[in-house]
Amino acid sequence: MTDLPALTLFNSLTRQMEPFEPVHEGEARVYTCGPTVYNYPHIGNMRAYVFADILGRTLSHRGLRLTHVINITDVGHLTDDGDAGEDKMEKMAAQKAQSIWDIAQHYTQAYWADIKALNIRQPAHWSIATDYIDAMIDFAKEIAPRHCYELDSGLYFDVSTVSDYGRLARAVTEEGEGRIEAVAGKRNAADFAIWRKTPAGETRQMEWDSPWGKGAPGWHLECSVMSGKLLGFPFDIHTGGIDHREIHHPNEIAQNQAFCCTNGLDVPANSGARIWMHNNFLVERSGKMSKSSGEFLRLQLLIDKGYHPLGYRMMCLQAHYRSELEFSWEGLGAALTRLKRMLMAAERLRDAEAAEGSHPKLAPMVETFEKAMAEDLNTAVALTALEDALAAKKVDPAIKRAVVERMDAVLGLGLFTLTRADLRLRPKTADIAEEAIEEVLVRRKQARIGKDFATSDALRDDLAAQGVEVMDGDPLGWEWKLG
Ligand SMILES: Nc1ncnc2c1ncn2[C@@H]1O[C@H](COP(=O)(O)OP(=O)(O)OP(=O)(O)O)[C@@H](O)[C@H]1O
C-alpha cells in the first residue's frame, strides 16, 4: 500500500529507529523465539507473542507477504541462559517422572491454547527444535573448523573468532560475564556450548549421535538453524523478550555471522536478521514474572476468575511494547471494560455491510492510526484512534464498518466476531447457571412492576449470596455479573 506512512521500527542492534526495507521485495520474513515447553507459559511470556502478532499483522496490513516462524524449544535450554545448570526439559521430566516427549507435548498444547485464546494468528511454521537435529549438526560442522573447539563437556563457540561479539547486548562487562558459569578450559568467559555431550556414564532421554559424541544441541544453535533454514539469511526481523538481548541473541548472531562468512555471504557484520526487536517485561509489583519462581500467573487463571483473555490482549496493547507493563487485577478489569465498550459500539455496525470509501470525519482517525502504527507500533495511540472512529457521529455505517474492520485487523481484538455476552465468563467458583439467574431476574422485574420492592430486594440479596451482582442501570447494558 503506497498511501501508508513509511514503517519505522526500533532496531535493538543499533538502538535506533530504522525504516523497514524488506530484504525480498514485497515480503516480510520474521522469526520469533518460542517457548521452552517445560511448563505452562505465564502471561508475561504471552506478551512476547502478542507483540510478535501485532508486528506480523502490521506487516500484512501493509500488503507484505508475511512468513512468520515461531519455534518450540523442546530440548537444549538450560536452567541458566548462559551455560550452566540442567536442561529445563530433562529436569521437569525427572521431577514429574514422565517422558520428555509427553512433557513437551502437553505444554506445547497448553501454549497453543493460549495463542488461540489471545487471537494470535497462526504463523506459517511452528518449528519444533527436535525436528531439526540433523540440520543443527550440519550447521555446527560448517562453523566448527574456524570457530569452535572441543572440551569434555561439548563443542564450544569461541566468541573471539567473530567481529564485534556482543554488540547487541552492548555490555560485555565484568558483571555480564560474571553471570556465565566458568567451565574449565573455556577460552573466553562468554564462549558457549553449541553441542553438549552426554557425560560419560549418564544417559539422557533426548540425545543424538554427532561427530562430537552423543549429546544434544545448544539452545542458541537451535534458533540460528531454524531461522536460517526456514527464512534464509539474511531475513528481515528477529523478535524475542528483552532478556534475550543479553545472551541468547548475541550468541545467535555470533553463530549466524560465522555461518554466513563460511558460506561466503556478504559482510562480517552479518547478523542473520536485519532488525532485532525486543518486547519489555510484564512485571508484578514484586518483580519480573517468571516461571522459574514457583507460583505464576497463567492465562487460564485469568479465565477462571472470569476475565476474558482478550482483556489481557487489550491490556498489552495499552502499553508500548518497549515499556515495562505492570500487571494488576484492577488494570485487567479496566482493560476488559474498555474492550466491552468498543464491542458495544461495534455491535451497532454489525448489520451494515462493509463498503469501501472514505468520510471526512473518519480521515483524521485513520491518519492517526496509521501514523501511530508506523512509528514503531504505537498501539496505545492506535487504540484511541479506533475508539474515536467507533464514536464518530453521522457517518455511513457501511463505511465506518470498513474502516473499523481494517484497524481491527491490525489490533486483533475481534470486534466483529465477539459479542458482549462472550466477554462475560463464569468464574470457576460460581455454581449458579445463567438460566437460573435470568429466571430470578424476570421474577424481580415483575415484582418491581408491581411495586413490591421488598420482594425485589430479597431476590437481589438472594442472588448476591450466590455471588451474582445485579447491576441496575449499568451503562454497559449488563444486568448482572458474577463477582
Ligand atoms: N515477564 C515477561 N514479560 C514479557 N516477556 C517475557 C517475560 N518472561 C519471559 N518473556 C519472554 O517470553 C518468551 C518465552 O520464554 P521462555 O518460554 O523461554 O520462558 P523462560 O525464560 O523459560 O521463562 P521464565 O524466564 O519466565 O522463567 C521469551 O521471548 C522471553 O523473553
Ligand SMILES: [Zn+2]
Ligand atoms: Zn531463540
